[in-house]
Amino acid sequence: MKILRAPRVERCVGCDSCSLACARLVHKRISWTTAGIRITSSGGLSTGFEAKICLACDPAPCAAACPTGSYSQRKGGGVRVKPDVCIRCGACAKACPVDAIYIEPETNVPFVCLHCGRCVGFCPHQCLEMIDAPGTADAAVPVTDAAQEKEASHAG
Amino acid sequence: MPAEPFRVLMVDLTRGRGEYINFGDKNEHLGGSGLAAALFAAYADVSAPALAPEQPLIFAIGPLTGCYPLMSKTVCAFKSPYNEQYAESHAGGRLALSLRFAGIDALVIRGRSPVLSALAVGIRRLDFVDVHFLRGFDVFTTGKQLRKLHRSGAGHRSTLRIGPAGENQVAYACINVDTYRHFGRLGSGAVMGAKNLKAIVIDGGKSLPAPAGKDYPDVFKAIYDQVVDSGMMKKYHDLGTPENLLALNELSALPWKNLQSTKEAAIENVSGEAFARDLLLRKAACAGCPVGCIHVGLLREKYAANNDYLYRQVSYDYEPLFADGTMLGITSASGILAVMDEIERQGVDCMSAGVALAWATEAAQKGAIGLAETIVPLAFDDVAGYREAVRHLGNRTNEFYRLLGQGTMVAAAQYKGEDYACVLGQEMSGYATGEVFYISQAMGVRHSHLDSGGYSYDQKHTDKDAVKAIDFLVADEADRVALTSMVSCLFARNVYTPETLGRALSAMGLSGMAENLGKAARNIQKLRWKNKIDCGFKPREVKIPKRFYEVTNWKGQADPAYLEELKTYYASRIEALVSA
Ligand code: SF4
Numbered sequence: 055m056k057i058l059r060a061p062r063v064e065r066c067v068g069c070d071s072c073s074l075a076c077a078r079l080v081h082k083r084i085s086w087t088t089a090g091i092r093i094t095s096s097g098g099l100s101t102g103f104e105a106k107i108c109l110a111c112d113p114a115p116c117a118a119a120c121p122t123g124s125y126s127q128r129k130g131g132g133v134r135v136k137p138d139v140c141i142r143c144g145a146c147a148k149a150c151p152v153d154a155i156y157i158e159p160e161t162n163v164p165f166v167c168l169h170c171g172r173c174v175g176f177c178p179h180q181c182l183e184m185i186d187a188p189g190t191a192d193a194a195v196p197v198t199d200a201a202q203e204k205e206a207s208h209a210g
Numbered sequence: 211m212p213a214e215p216f217r218v219l220m221v222d223l224t225r226g227r228g229e230y231i232n233f234g235d236k237n238e239h240l241g242g243s244g245l246a247a248a249l250f251a252a253y254a255d256v257s258a259p260a261l262a263p264e265q266p267l268i269f270a271i272g273p274l275t276g277c278y279p280l281m282s283k284t285v286c287a288f289k290s291p292y293n294e295q296y297a298e299s300h301a302g303g304r305l306a307l308s309l310r311f312a313g314i315d316a317l318v319i320r321g322r323s324p325v326l327s328a329l330a331v332g333i334r335r336l337d338f339v340d341v342h343f344l345r346g347f348d349v350f351t352t353g354k355q356l357r358k359l360h361r362s363g364a365g366h367r368s369t370l371r372i373g374p375a376g377e378n379q380v381a382y383a384c385i386n387v388d389t390y391r392h393f394g395r396l397g398s399g400a401v402m403g404a405k406n407l408k409a410i411v412i413d414g415g416k417s418l419p420a421p422a423g424k425d426y427p428d429v430f431k432a433i434y435d436q437v438v439d440s441g442m443m444k445k446y447h448d449l450g451t452p453e454n455l456l457a458l459n460e461l462s463a464l465p466w467k468n469l470q471s472t473k474e475a476a477i478e479n480v481s482g483e484a485f486a487r488d489l490l491l492r493k494a495a496c497a498g499c500p501v502g503c504i505h506v507g508l509l510r511e512k513y514a515a516n517n518d519y520l521y522r523q524v525s526y527d528y529e530p531l532f533a534d535g536t537m538l539g540i541t542s543a544s545g546i547l548a549v550m551d552e553i554e555r556q557g558v559d560c561m562s563a564g565v566a567l568a569w570a571t572e573a574a575q576k577g578a579i580g581l582a583e584t585i586v587p588l589a590f591d592d593v594a595g596y597r598e599a600v601r602h603l604g605n606r607t608n609e610f611y612r613l614l615g616q617g618t619m620v621a622a623a624q625y626k627g628e629d630y631a632c633v634l635g636q637e638m639s640g641y642a643t644g645e646v647f648y649i650s651q652a653m654g655v656r657h658s659h660l661d662s663g664g665y666s667y668d669q670k671h672t673d674k675d676a677v678k679a680i681d682f683l684v685a686d687e688a689d690r691v692a693l694t695s696m697v698s699c700l701f702a703r704n705v706y707t708p709e710t711l712g713r714a715l716s717a718m719g720l721s722g723m724a725e726n727l728g729k730a731a732r733n734i735q736k737l738r739w740k741n742k743i744d745c746g747f748k749p750r751e752v753k754i755p756k757r758f759y760e761v762t763n764w765k766g767q768a769d770p771a772y773l774e775e776l777k778t779y780y781a782s783r784i785e786a787l788v789s790a
């Protein structure tokens with residue numbers, strides 16, 4: 055099972071194409087927040103951008119916290135979601151250590167990444183990538199810009 | 211189908227109250243430019259001064275905001291304290307999407323707050339916050355303080371703020387949007403200052419249903435692919451608009467030293483290539499735009515002897531590099547960023563401020579003004595002097611800077627320097643391409659190089675056919691009005707052809723609007739002109755200062771007879787538009 059990572063998020067220009075794509079294609083919404091990935095600039099725009107995404111925990115604390123089984127463990131990490139049994143209690147979001155679950159303020163519906171990969175192609179700078187979950191047989195380390203630079207400097 | 215109205219938030223700062231109203235008809239006013247012009251017609255008092263508290267400050271988005279790539283701009287409309295006329299200014303950043311996801315088609319601010327305030331709006335908030343302690347704070351410090359004040363609130367947000375220049379009502383004070391973008395021209399910042407409003411914070415936490423079916427995601431994907439595969443990415447993302455510096459210099463169309471020349475060898479040090487090579491730190495994008503044209507430069511400054519450095523980040527484009535760079539004769543890239551940094555802090559429009567200081571420098575050279583006026587000696591390429599002068603401009607330190615802050619021509623009239631004031635309706639944009647551009651800026655509804663493609667017309671036509679040229683400007687303006695009513699970034703004008711716009715609207719379930727687009731755009735074009743004429747604009751009285759005839763431009767020397775012909779015919783077209 056593949057999972058979403060943002061190995062090259064240092065390149066991010068904050069265009070929100072990824073979150074808009076997730077909202078549009080996965081959740082059928084027009085939104086930059088009701089999405090599995092959200093882009094923030096923690097210290098104002100001059101500090102650059104970070105991506106809030108699910109780290110695909112295994113076991114997943116959010117699934118453990120969910121009282122209804124709406125969130126359950128996904129193979130390879132992260133959660134499977136059954137929206138119709140969610141009671142909008144917010145326990146999942148409180149349990150997530152990295153603030154990856156967005157509670158929509160008007161409805162209290164939780165939004166999380168499903169690791170489907172549909173946002174990846176909408177990033178103009180290839181910040182995002184679907185990789186094999188760590189620990190699985192053919193898991194490879196994603197190529198970050200830092201890793202590439204190291205290779206280049208060894209080449210000469 | 212019954213007319214669908216816009217949802218407009220009317221804020222009254224005097225009473226500290228806001229009210230959501232239904233306004234207008236979406237199929238007629240579209241949004242953006244159209245909605246702003248209609249709100250101005252409904253709520254402004256054209257005979258009262260621009261800075262009277264009751265005048266509206268309008269921010270409007272459009273039907274496609276946040277729905278497609280590069281639909282990322284907001285239109286700001288107001289009565290300009292610079293020329294007392296209807297004005298429209300555009301900015302990107304995160305403002306457009308924040309308004310969309312706050313559920314606001316337009317925000318209209320009237321009245322004057324009893325104390326210096328920040329206004330916070332969002333899906334569950336409407337706050338008037340006393341920020342009297344921010345009085346006199348520069349734009350950056352204000353931003354830092356605001357982030358501390360407004361930590362809460364779901365979703366992403368946008369922050370608008372003014373600096374000392376806005377508080378002091380400099381006629382070309384700007385509104386800073388999310389650090390790197392601006393409502394620059396014609397003094398929206400002074401209007402905020404006159405309202406005792408230091409900042410506006412908009413929380414966008416709403417999510418809207420996407421239209422059902424495959425049409426919307428398919429049209430989106432097609433447009434997205436076209437944007438990233440077209441030359442647009444290269445043109446606006448790579449070197450960005452600063453690639454123009456070298457090219458325009460080569461064509462003798464780059465204004466240098468108050469337009470005393472249009473081509474200089476020193477270009478090597480201040481070209482887009484030099485900036486990218488030596489100072490480019492990173493790029494950023496407006497929300498919803500994959501192009502990412504915002505170029506942020508790193509300004510490193512040694513402030514003490516022992517290798518003590520501080521650093522600043524300054525965003526740069528072609529226009530500020532021309533106005534605060536070549537126009538001031540500055541021959542080092544970091545010197546230009548240093549001047550721009552001070553301009554950002556004070557919150558003055560970078561183009562107007564640069565061109566105003568260029569005029570002041572020549573006036574000082576000619577002895578028309580002295581140190582009693584300028585306080586610091588002004589000389590081309592003197593970065594430290596310009597930084598100091600910008601502070602005086604923002605703070606309106608003496609009568610000279612007060613006049614210069616009303617506009618270059620106001621100071622020029624007082625000190626007898628009109629002939630060399632580079633003013634075309636407002637301080638010039640950076641295109642010494644020829645007669646058609648000069649007229650298009652001097653007479654354009656926004657006095658902006660973006661009103662219509664006059665600068666590119668000059669480069670494609672050497673004939674002197676005034677009718678053909680003006681017909682092009684008027685038709686091109688109507689196409690641009692359609693885009694700025696959506697509200698698209700004008701960099702996307704080659705992607706959003708009328709057909710593509712129609713498809714994009716239909717996929718959003720707005721086929722009524724798609725069908726009416728051309729007609730509505732022409733009506734909006736007319737309404738904008740009507741607003742401007744109602745405020746007293748007299749197209750036949752437009753003057754082109756002598757400097758524009760003296761300097762060599764891309765086409766050679768400007769031809770006075772051709773300019774006169776262009777002006778007369780354009781004036782008659784404008785009059786016909788308004789009375790039709
Ligand atoms: S949502 Fe949070 S807690 Fe749940 S799997 Fe993802 S990162 Fe872990």
Ligand code: SF4
Nearest residue numbers: 120140141143144146
């Ligand atoms: S909000 Fe829904 S998914 Fe989250 S813990 Fe509660 S029931 Fe489970």
Ligand code: SF4
Nearest residue numbers: 076090167168171173
């Ligand atoms: S991987 Fe799928 S669910 Fe996760 S952010 Fe991307 S599009 Fe959304």
Ligand code: SF4
Nearest residue numbers: 066067069070072177
């Ligand atoms: S699409 Fe890529 S560049 Fe744009 S916000 Fe997402 S991660 Fe950043």
